[in-house]
Amino acid sequence: MSTDSDRIDGILQAQLADSVDTIGHSASASAIQFTARTLDERGFEFAGGTTRFDPRGRPVTASTQFDLASLTKPLVISILYMQAVDQGLIEWDTRLAEVLEPWPSGGARGEITFDHLLSHRSGLPAWRPVHQWYDLNPTAAQVRRAQESLIADLADVELEAVPGSREVYSDLGYMLLGRALVVLFGSASDEASRLGRIARRRIFDPLGLASLEYHPEDRLGIPATEIDELRGLVQGTVHDRNAEALGGVVGHTGLFGHMNDVAELGAHLLGISKGEIDDGIVSPSALRHSWGDNQSPRSDGHHTPGWDTPSGEASSAGGHMAAHRTVGHLGFTGTSIWIDRDLGMVAVLLTNRTYPNRDNERIDRLRIDVHEAAAVALNPSSS
Numbered sequence: 001m002s003t004d005s006d007r008i009d010g011i012l013q014a015q016l017a018d019s020v021d022t023i024g025h026s027a028s029a030s031a032i033q034f035t036a037r038t039l040d041e042r043g044f045e046f047a048g049g050t051t052r053f054d055p056r057g058r059p060v061t062a063s064t065q066f067d068l069a070s071l072t073k074p075l076v077i078s079i080l081y082m083q084a085v086d087q088g089l090i091e092w093d094t095r096l097a098e099v100l101e102p103w104p105s106g107g108a109r110g111e112i113t114f115d116h117l118l119s120h121r122s123g124l125p126a127w128r129p130v131h132q133w134y135d136l137n138p139t140a141a142q143v144r145r146a147q148e149s150l151i152a153d154l155a156d157v158e159l160e161a162v163p164g165s166r167e168v169y170s171d172l173g174y175m176l177l178g179r180a181l182v183v184l185f186g187s188a189s190d191e192a193s194r195l196g197r198i199a200r201r202r203i204f205d206p207l208g209l210a211s212l213e214y215h216p217e218d219r220l221g222i223p224a225t226e227i228d229e230l231r232g233l234v235q236g237t238v239h240d241r242n243a244e245a246l247g248g249v250v251g252h253t254g255l256f257g258h259m260n261d262v263a264e265l266g267a268h269l270l271g272i273s274k275g276e277i278d279d280g281i282v283s284p285s286a287l288r289h290s291w292g293d294n295q296s297p298r299s300d301g302h303h304t305p306g307w308d309t310p311s312g313e314a315s316s317a318g319g320h321m322a323a324h325r326t327v328g329h330l331g332f333t334g335t336s337i338w339i340d341r342d343l344g345m346v347a348v349l350l351t352n353r354t355y356p357n358r359d360n361e362r363i364d365r366l367r368i369d370v371h372e373a374a375a376v377a378l379n380p381s382s383s
Helices: 002-014 073-085 112-116 139-156 170-185 195-207 241-245 259-273 284-290 318-322 363-380
Strands: 031-038 041-048 064-067 226-228 232-234 254-255 327-332 335-340 345-351
Touching: 002 031, 002 041, 002 241, 002 363, 031 254, 041 259, 041 335, 041 363, 064 327, 064 345, 073 170, 073 254, 073 259, 073 327, 112 139, 112 170, 112 226, 139 170, 139 195, 139 345, 170 195, 195 259, 232 363, 259 284, 259 318, 259 335, 259 345, 318 335, 335 363
Parallel strands: none
Antiparallel strands: 031 041, 031 345, 064 254, 226 232, 327 335, 335 345
16 A cells, blocks of 8 residues: 555645745645545555645645535535435425425426436526625625625526526536525524534534534635635635625535545545435435436436536546446545445545636646546555
8 A cells, every 4th residue: 555655645735835936837826635445444545735826825734624615515515405405304205495485486497306406407697696696705794795686687598498408517507505504504694504503513513514604704724715806815705706705605515624624524425325324414315316326318408406427537536436326526725535336435636726816727637647646556456
């Protein structure tokens, strides 16, 4: 394992920047964490770099929290919907309008189900500049006003397809999913039922995952994620502008955490799927649905209800994991989790590839290389 660890360390060290100018050219990020493990706890981890390139930068360790970006979708929203189904609060085909007011109950919008939203088949467009509808760097009062207006404002967005007819990856759908969870698990006016508190109570605390949270306290300890023309240096607050305008605690992004807690959550789900955990946070049947076991392969997309699957051998999961029953997700800031159900392996890569700007695409090659190396190291027979 030492030779394999040295190889993986070499791949990651080579992509750590020694100055802000090298990011996107000869290096992928200023900060990197990576861990890969099997259910029998064979594995390794790496942490290195700096949170930012100036005197206030701090060394990155295994306990450094990263902006996980869209990993929020599978690690919070998907799990909470599995729990809602397990508790009989909804069915997968329950219509959004039955839970969330003032979402329209008539017309095509009224036909949108939770399964449509979770699998990006609601017909909603991918994105809209929500931050332009409200306020960036909002006060608490501005956040409340934005949240109060969000559902009606999204209901005015024109659908791009008939619900269920095709896949369009949509952050807007997950904004709605986050709001509906507050209704399902409490009252929208009850502060104790807000999304972050729900996730803490129902996912993070039961599994002892202390680093997973919205709004981390030690903002200077978080790797910077951009020098934004609208907000300046973004560090310790959510990178996504739309999420920022909504207060940072939303369905499509906003979660922070370190690699080991992300991997532990992934391993918990893997253990449930393999029948090695009997009293998990979700049922095996709900997990099978969320991971796509109940749906036929589709030619127009590769998302399951809450998760992603590899898009061929060019997938960021690497060829070895792409050949198996693998689920995972990517995050825009340079984060990812992949769970190979056949190899029994979880791999988590966290970076701040959007610092100093989001044009950096070197992360694509890094993801493939490190996942390939980890799959071979942990499962030599897969090579």
